[in-house]
Amino acid sequence: MINDVLPLLKQLIVIESTKDKPQQINEILKLAKYQLSGFTASEFTNYNSRSLLYQSEKTKSKQFRVILNAHLDVIPGKPYQFKPFEKDGKLHGRGAYDMKAAAAVEILIFKELANKVNYPLGLQLVTDEEVGGLNGTKYQIDKGVKTDFVISGEPTDFKIGNKAKGIIWLKIKTKGKTGHAAYPWQAKNAVWKMIDLLYEIKKVYPEFESEVWKTTVNLAKTETTNLTFNKVPDECSACLDIRYIPEDKDRVISKLREIIKNKAELELLLNEPSVYTNGNSKFIVILRKSIHKVAGTQPQFIAKHGGSDVRHFNQAGCAGVTFGPIGYGQHTDNEWVDTQGLSDYYKILKAFLLSLN
Structure with missing residues (x-):
């Protein structure tokens, strides 16, 4: 055999x-x-x-x-x-x-x-x-x-x-106000709002340059419904792949909710222990x-x-x-x-x- x-x-x-x-x-x-x-x-x-x-x-x-x-x-x-x-x-x-x-x-x-x-x-x-x-x-x-x-x-x-590690898949969605790109002060850009939020998340869960036994967050993709250059996007979503150590199992989602607060919607897609x-x-x-x-x-x-x-x-x-x-x-x-x-x-x-x- x-x-x-x-x-x-x-x-x-x-x-x-x-x-x-x-x-x-x-x-x-x-x-x-x-x-x-x-x-x-x-x-x-x-x-x-x-x-x-x-x-x-x-x-x-x-x-x-x-x-x-x-x-x-x-x-x-x-x-x-x-x-x-x-x-x-x-x-x-x-x-x-x-x-x-x-x-x-x-x-x-x-x-x-x-x-x-x-x-x-x-x-x-x-x-x-x-x-x-x-x-x-x-x-x-x-x-x-x-x-x-x-x-x-x-x-x-x-x-x-x-x-x-356990696995969490999350989708975060920010909303803004659409408008003409030439007059951004009349609108609220959902993508910039998402960037600010992702920066706050990255401060808590940074990228590592070498292998570590710590919880990691991967920004898997970002999307917007905007299809043209000259429009301010009023919606943006980001998908996160989180690999958490056993010690963090009860605090990862609560920590992210604390960061996001009322700035965005959070959807839990997968939570595997x-x-x-x-x-x-x-x-x-x-x-x-x-x-x-x-x-x-x-x-x-x-x-x-x-x-x-x-x-x-x-x-x-x-x-x-x-x-x-x-x-x-x-x-x-x-x-x-x-x-x-x-x-x-x-x-x-x-x-x-x-x-x-």
Whole structure:
């Protein structure tokens, strides 16, 4: 099975499985089903978002001891990124690192071990993680899927991601008074009003030049309904992506409301909690031993700035971590995964799953 990882990964990368291409999403699910044709699959669809849940023959319910979680969707890329190539021990391509490499390994490790381990093992393949995971992983959980422990193969370079920031998406809207651009004193410019407000927010949540474990605010986009140069805009909106540390979970929104007061309207679009799984849990202890046994390194914990579908399991009271192979460049034009590391990743997961017998 281990020798099949690279060929399968290349097949997965070729498929442009972005959310705006439903036919390609169908194709990648078709490939996964072909690979796992000997196993029972439950199919889920919510708001046109499809996902799969595989289980071993002995598993008669949706209650698992371990679930391997992988997302098959990727963000859009340039055409050449969907033509995988190998160079200097690296496989390049969109999704190689995030996270089709881990998906390929999880598919094949499940295929090898599902009917050999003496406990319920699940494989969860979703297609909407890059847009929030609400209709894939979360929907399955809402339909009764539970597990004692989940591993999501998000990029971690063999580190164990047991902590992650929460996510808030906000839309702020300022309003003014329209008028002719030649007579601005007769109007009230909503864009300038927004700029002043964003400046106040930036003073509290500044940009950082290096990695820090602090709450960050990204100004994702600004919009106005104005379509011409010679008109004063009377409306402006700004979208903020906020990644907050667990310590800030109760004060981020209240602080922003304090800054905004009655100067603008605030709309909460998404509020996903932070993630934490105790590093001394029996599953993590066994995972650390498996990493040390295969890779010969002392496993490290990592606090993840980005979100993952593990948060949906945490909300349901299930423990979990992100743990993925070695690579670089998720969501960039230069994305790759280390090919030797893929072999080790397979061996680590195999050692972990067999140790639970």
